[in-house]
Structure formats: C-alpha cells, structure tokens
Amino acid sequence: MTQSEKRKPTMRDVCKLAGVSAMTVSRVLGTTGKVSPETRSKVMRAIEQIGYVPDQNAGSLSSNKSHFVALVLPTLTNSNFGDTAEGLTEVLGPAGYQPLIGYSRYRLSQEEDVIRAMLARRPDAIVVAGSEHTKASTVMLHQSGVPVIEIWDRPKHPIDISVGYSNEEAGRLAARHLISLGHRRIAALGAIESGEGRDFRGEQRLAGFASALVEAGLSDELIIREDETPVSFTQGARAMGTLLDRAPDVEAVFAVSDLSAVGAVMECNRRGVAVPDQVSIMGFGNFEVGRQCVPSLTTISVDAQMIGRKTGEILLELLTSKQQPGQDRPASIDLGVELCVRGSTGPRSQNIMQGDRSNG
Amino acid sequence: MTQSEKRKPTMRDVCKLAGVSAMTVSRVLGTTGKVSPETRSKVMRAIEQIGYVPDQNAGSLSSNKSHFVALVLPTLTNSNFGDTAEGLTEVLGPAGYQPLIGYSRYRLSQEEDVIRAMLARRPDAIVVAGSEHTKASTVMLHQSGVPVIEIWDRPKHPIDISVGYSNEEAGRLAARHLISLGHRRIAALGAIESGEGRDFRGEQRLAGFASALVEAGLSDELIIREDETPVSFTQGARAMGTLLDRAPDVEAVFAVSDLSAVGAVMECNRRGVAVPDQVSIMGFGNFEVGRQCVPSLTTISVDAQMIGRKTGEILLELLTSKQQPGQDRPASIDLGVELCVRGSTGPRSQNIMQGDRSNG
DNA sequence: CTGAAAGCGCTTACAG
C-alpha cells in the first residue's frame, strides 16, 4: 500500500513554514498583486518543500470561478469528436481551464443527465455537440448563467453561440458531387431513425442530400437505413448489402459517415463490385481510414480539431475579458465543409456492366 | 444573450422557501439521516420551484470527497481508450462519481502536467494508462493519498493496483501464431522510438514478439519502425512499403496495432501483394475496422470496455467500503488477451510466388 | 508590499 496517510498539505502549512499570511501565499500562486522577490522565493521554497498543491475546488468556491469547461459529446469512441476535445483542451488548458468531458451515447435523455451532473460542478462555460436537446436540457442550458456553445452544427436558433457548419449543406454538397459526375440512380446510407440513439446531424446531412436529389429531378427513394446509431463499418457494410440486393443498378452512394462509407466499400470488395467503376461511394468526416483505404474515399471534410480550437478561443475571449453578458458577441460561426474528391467516386461513363452485377 | 443574471440558487434559498434548516435540506439531498415525509416533500417542492442544483464543489470541500475519478489516457482519438473511458463511466457514473478525463499525447512530460492539474481537483482515485511515468509523476501518484490504478498493462511493480494484461505476452502470442502457420521470415511494424511520443505498451508487444521469434530460432531483424507514435493507418502503410522494399520475401507481419495492420493490408492491396496468400498480416487491439476489412484481420483482442468496467468496480469497492488503506486488496488484475484468427493470416504453404513480388 | 476579517456553499459532528 502506497497511500500516504498524512493529509494533503494545505495553505496553512505553507504559511507556517514560510512565516507569511495566507494572503501572501495566495498572491505568490496567483497573478494578482505584488510580492517582494524575497518573500516570493521564501514561499516558493516552502511550497516545494512540503509538496503543496493548491486545492482548486476550494479556490473555485471563493473566487466563484471553477475553471471548468463542460464538454458534452455523443461518444468517446469517435476520433472526430476526440479531435474536437483535443483542440479545445489545447487552447483552454494552457489558460488554466480544465475540460469536463461527458458523453450522451447519442441519447437526448442521457445528454440531459450529463448536463445536470456537470452543472453541479459549476462550469464556467458549457460546450455541447448538437443543437437538439430535451426541453429540460434547454432550460438548464439557458439558466446556467454561463456561455453555452453548441458545436458540430449550425442551428437556426442557437441557445447562445454556435461553432460548426451546416450538416444540411454538407449533404447537398455530396449530392451535387455525385450528380455532377453524371449519376442518376443515387442512394444514401444511414442508421434507422427509431433507435434509442439518434444522430440528428447525420439526419440533417441525409435530408440535405435528399432535397438536392429531388431538386435535380432525381428520386430520393434509395435511402437505406440499417442498424442503430451510431453508424459504423459494420452498419455501412450491411446497409450497402441491402442496397445492392434492392437496387443492383445503383450508380452512386453517399454514406452519412466515412465509417459506413468504408464499410460499404468493403462490402463491394466482398461482392466483387468495383468501386468506383461500378458504383461510386462517398462519405463524410474525412477520417484517416478513408484517406488510406483502397480506393481512397471521396468525402466531405470538416476540421474537427478547428471546431475545438475555435470554440476554445471564443471562450477564452469571453471568459478573460470582463465583457458584460448582453454585450454583442459572436452568435454563429460557420467553419464550412470541403469536398475532397478521391478515388472512390468517378464519372458515370466508367460504370460498365450495369445490371450485370448479380454475379459479382 | 440568454445568460440569466440572477445568481444560481443556493441552499439558503431552499431553506427560506421551505422553512427548514440547511441541515434538513442536506439530509433530503443526501442519503444520511431520516427526514419526515412531509418535510421531505416540502423541501423537494422548494428545490424544484427555484431549480436548485447543489454545488458539488462546495460539498466536496466539507465532506472531503470530491467524487471525481481522474482518468489519464494517451489520446482521446483512439476508440479502444474511448471504450475504456465509457466502461469506467458506466460503472462509476451511477454511483455518483464523475470521471475527469485528460490525455498525454503519449508523452510522459505531458502526463505529468495532466496529473498535476488533476491533483488540484482532489480526485478520490486516479486511473492512468500505462505504468511508465516520470519520476515526478511517480512521486505525485504515490503521495496522492488515494487509490491509483494503472491500466492497459501488467507492471512488475504497480504503484498500487493494476488492471490490464501483459503486452509482452500479447506480442509472444502473435509470434507463436505466425510461427505455427509455418512462417520463417517474419517481420513486425511499429513507430520509431526516438519520437516525442512513446508507446511503451506497443514497445513491450514488439519486445515480446521479437523474443519469441528468437526463442524459435528465427531472426528478429525485420522490425520496421516508421513515423512517430501514435501509429496509424498511414504509418502502417508506409512501414509496410518499407518492409516490402527491403524484404520482398517476407512471409508474415505483426503490426503493433490493428490500425497499422489495416494500413499494411491496404498497402499490399495497392502493390498487388495478396493477403494472406503472399503475406500474412496480423494486428493488435481488435478494432472494428479490422473485423470488417477484406480480408478480415487476424488480431490479438483485448476487452477495452472491460478494463474500464473492472477498474470501476474495484474503485467502487474501495471507495464505498470503509476499508482501511493498508488492508489487503487486489494488486494486479490480468484480464488476458485472446488470439482472433481471421482471414488475413494463413499457412505458409499458401504463399506462392515468393520473391516474384517485385512486379506486384 | 503585506495581513486580519469575512465569506464562498456546503457537510460534519454534536445536541436535543
């Protein structure tokens, strides 16, 4: 057993050893007020000697600043959200803020629980993925008294501030790409909508995609939904299988995520369906796996890290400047999306042997 | 602007409204002590009416229990560590503990910074991936006064408790599999050791792999190290390229992670090298992408979620029972690893056209 | 440049 039984050293211990008041120790630790060089080094020595680590929770209580920033994500296992968390931490950490990370499993009810739990820690700001919340969550967020930033989205009516992009626009961009290649029989792959988890941003991409199809005079009936949210390689593979069974003449496919898109490509591999010669496939999210796979995956790219960093910068500005709430400040930041054309999509003319796919 | 300017309701507000003392409100909220049904409902009504959320930081200060559990991971973008975090949260969350998640970018110096920052929040326990730490980190961990659990490893001398498996054994298991298939010219893929980040667990797997090779009378010279930690699809593809250039007669390859193994398979695809007919490839970690890819990837599986859950259970036991530190308690939990044989590895006899690979 | 007093919002022990 290695737990030392002596209680953690407190500021009082430092005071005694250095022969100064708590006020002076506090000043040495913080950035406020002047301390003479001699006093400072005396205090520093005492701090090091006894291994004093200030209790930040106690500090929060008196200063009324927790230096926590709550971050609510759908999941901890998606590298894009991980990048966002790292981007946020990179900016906020050096400034002394600590992210308090939670996840909702794509369930609004669980998001509500997480928000409630985090509020008990009195975060100085709240960052939450998405703009769809339960009624109770919305109320809590509104009444939190701290800045609220909704990310990975571009809500019409942000609670406070939003940093992201339009998922609907991303879907439309995907559709435009496939249409521009000459494809007419175009499909999309997503998760079922009746599951416990819901990916509202994925739904928006699908909706944007479908509407662009319809506007171009094409059918949007080939929207395959399979398995629960979150989508995955496996889900993409299964959905692609269903699609191929149902519409062997499909020419192009958009999956709501690169993960399912890569799964779809793999399913084509297994069935001997050539990508992009027989079917063009594209995804969303610009995941590393899509960059490396064969053929490399056409995708809609979002700068996940940047969403985190930009959010951090806005927060830092808000938190450090003594800006009055109510003053004007950013409302919606649109970081945009980018089409990355790679090997998995090609012109319709390449699609040979249409309909001859059954023997693949 | 939606931030309400009225300060957050406090326990005092509830007291006044309900006409009781703080003690009673505290009792209603907590689990200690009896409160009459009428008083309880009176208090509850007041709480809901003003939307009171107890300040847990203040509570921590008086109770000397933060209900935080620190979790230090190498990165936030690896789904295996994400699974561990989710597993831990799943067990600890319902019991009222909140994970405080940080990441080190595989750098010991950054791990030290993260541990220091977390210690300021007075966590009730500390969970850290790996058993290699800076001197200062080790001292802090020892003196933290709370349980320390090192995960994803099986250290010879755990600081306190460890929950994981032997990475060296995982490497040996991989070697044994490839050897049993009849391969003699066997290689391994990892990241360079001189980078800023270091994956000590990956190194151990590589070391175990190499030693099993040597014990079987085989050469361990084909250990290709390319790019910095963390490994990735891209890194795996590049390392495989280097390997193929250097040793076109290689028969089997172990990559320290499924991510690089899948990258290696993709590189083979690009070069027209058949897997497993010409080269067998296996990885580690049992990532979803390996399960789905073509051919599906042979791997060493670790139950990442279970590491988190098991850690949570041990902690719960330790934290809730009034066990004296110093009493005997679990030291090292070995969850073991499992070989998953799939399509990407095959017997040597399948390896046709050895050496004819240059035109691939 | 330094310090004594008050208080942040809770819980712990002690009474009754």
Place this chain on the structure above:
DNA sequence: CTGAAAGCGCTTACAG
C-alpha cells in the same frame, strides 16, 4: 426527526 455551530481551504475586499 430537526437544528445551531464550526469548519472545509481557499479568495475577495478592505486596511495599512
């Protein structure tokens, strides 16, 4: 079953 007092470890005013 309920409450008055003290205190957790800091920081914020306010003095000097």
